Amino acid sequence: MKQFSKRIAVMHWLIVLLFIIALYLGHQLADTPNSADKLSLFPIHFLIGDLILLLTLLRIYFRKRDGEPAAANANPLLNKLAGITHVLLNLVAIAVAVSGAVTALSSGVINAVKAGDPALIPDFEKVAAHEFHELFIGVFVALVVFHVAAALYHQFIVKDQLLRRIMIKRFPD
Numbered sequence: 361m362k363q364f365s366k367r368i369a370v371m372h373w374l375i376v377l378l379f380i381i382a383l384y385l386g387h388q389l390a391d392t393p394n395s396a397d398k399l400s401l402f403p404i405h406f407l408i409g410d411l412i413l414l415l416t417l418l419r420i421y422f423r424k425r426d427g428e429p430a431a432a433n434a435n436p437l438l439n440k441l442a443g444i445t446h447v448l449l450n451l452v453a454i455a456v457a458v459s460g461a462v463t464a465l466s467s468g469v470i471n472a473v474k475a476g477d478p479a480l481i482p483d484f485e486k487v488a489a490h491e492f493h494e495l496f497i498g499v500f501v502a503l504v505v506f507h508v509a510a511a512l513y514h515q516f517i518v519k520d521q522l523l524r525r526i527m528i529k530r531f532p533d
């Protein structure tokens with residue numbers, strides 16, 4: 361087996377897409393003054409964040425069931441580093457979503473959305489979980505930059521077709 365299973369690959373790229381949208385919406389939320397427009401953005405951000413959590417958990421489950429392709433590097437240390445990065449990416453993705461959910465639940469924003477009243481939107485700077493949401497997002501973005509740089513290094517410098525491992529398209533072994 362030289363590729364991750366098709367369903368793992370589909371979930372990987374779906375999560376990438378949803379993360380870009382969640383990051384964009386999160387920044388929109390932070391930059392938009394309290395208003396009816398802002399109220400309507402919250403549920404979309406929450407829904408996409410929850411979907412990321414669900415897909416990440418499903419991918420961890422299916423990865424256990426489907427197995428993974430043989431190690432990509434000749435160097436065992438690099439394989440270990442790749443493995444640690446993948447575990448961290450999963451853990452921090454979960455931490456981002458959970459800290460977001462705790463921010464939503466502990467800040468009173470859900471009441472504001474339910475009442476449709478922008479005056480009830482809380483000051484997130486005073487919500488402890490929001491600090492963690494921001495911190496985990498920062499760590500996550502740094503991990504993704506490292507992960508993508510490693511993938512591109514393999515693909516274009518080492519030229520070992522690493523990207524094929526996570527592509528949805530199937531290639532003969």
Ligand code: HEM
Nearest residue numbers: 382383386387389390406409410412457460461463464484
């Ligand atoms: C899993 C992917 C997620 C990403 C990438 C993400 C990203 C972001 C970003 C970039 C911000 C702006 C940070 C700032 O205030 O400077 C933010 C704010 C926020 N997020 Fe998330 N988030 C995610 C999941 C969630 C989930 C699952 C929830 C709740 C169910 C949530 C609730 C919130 C709340 C309440 C805020 C504060 C909004 C504000 O500052 O006005 N997030 N998020």
Ligand code: HEM
Nearest residue numbers: 375376379423432442446449450504508511522523525526
């Ligand atoms: C939100 C962003 C991303 C996350 C959370 C993420 C996460 C992961 C994880 C956890 C794996 C291990 C396979 C698994 O457990 O399912 C993986 C594999 C992989 N990802 Fe990503 N990834 C992201 C973005 C990207 C991007 C943008 C690229 C391409 C430039 C990429 C290329 C790869 C490759 C080539 C592999 C296979 C690596 C190997 O077999 O050693 N990823 N990714």
